Amino acid sequence: MPHAGASGGLTPHDRWFVPLFGGTVLLAWVALGAWDLSPFAEYLRHDWTRLGLAAGLCSALPAGEVIGPALLYAGGWVLMTAAMMLPTTLPLVMVFRRMTRSRRDGGRLLALLFAGYLGAWFGFGIAAHLLGMLLLEAARASLWLTFNGWAIGAGILGAAGLFQFSRLKYRCLDGCRSPLPFVLARWKGQRPARESLGIGFAHGAYCVGCCWLLMLLMFVVGTGSLGWMLALGAVMALEKNSRWGRRLAAPLGVALLLAAAGVAVSAAGV
Template identity: 55%
Template structure:
């Protein structure tokens, strides 16, 4: 009979694979556009509920966006944090409540990304409303996309990104600094939130690209997930930042040049 330690990696792979399959099926189905920028209120049944219950539209949209975002995070970001989870599993192997502590750690990590997702979706919704109400901005909406891409490129060279990346690349040191095991449940949850915050610190600009190209693009999610996993988990990951930053800035410049030439 396999020990729980031997089952951890296969179960983790199964969880991540299930998230990717769910996203792929959603993207291939009739409701694919609701994974992107379309209004959740247009969905059958959901739209009727939004119209029938005062204030339900905003809260329900936030809930559905959060669920979709957490599914994306499970697919994209959990693999990048596997070294943390595996190191924590080994450090708590002698505890009877190890499963609970692991669940709290993952829950804290997901909570940090869920809060970021709510903030990002809120900013995206406000930005779309401003653009829709401004004829000049609507016509030059490509400028916003170019600015987001340039910001993501410039952030690759920032010291803040590299400090956060150092924290993500050293899971054993991070756990030793933030987990004592005295209040094990609380510390496990806070450890997940703390690591999630540093993970956001090194990846937020790349994640914003999802809003520039469409949050439901499976191809983009695969590409960005692979880049972020390589940055954190491989020795050569540090070498990605410079060419990636240059490439993104060049892409932004090409978008601007293309529109200027064709204007």
């Protein structure tokens, strides 16, 4: 008789795991909301210089003005990732759990899968922070950018729109949308800890490749905006998990290009 998990239905283990998974995601959203309402909201918005004592401590440490804000930024980014991106990984997680359910260390392997996934986004968070610093320095050094900051926002919107039509976008999106072959190609069970971490990191890298410019839109709409986090998270979840998600990429690209044009036209006063 086939295993209950092989049929695609929910097993008794799944019936408690899915609510637990959803509760974890909900907790991440609650944490973001509490952070946004706290006196430390500038950390989430990445404006660490307004935090007085904390900013002073960062400045007093060797390279603290770079390392401190980068770590705080990445920490906030990982929390955003847990809230926005973990829901999109549920198909992968369910496949992985069913393949490792008979193992006594299944829980540890699942934790390593999550660690690898979030690690990929942590690395992207650091890179995004450095990019933000470079853009800020460029704006400070350029008189034109100082008075035309809209150009950065329009540029990100336009780049995100064009990326929706790229081969890399669709290649990464297809990898995200096919969890079973993705896991089967990487899980041999010979070095389970390393393989679990690697599967999580590889899937996270595919998700970064698929969604990195959409995530950079947070620079345009405000990194502390919970409403935009929800909206972008929903769009990425639909792209990755719905039957018609692949067909959503092109219309979204058109919408982003129109938004970029709208920002430029509005700034020009036309």
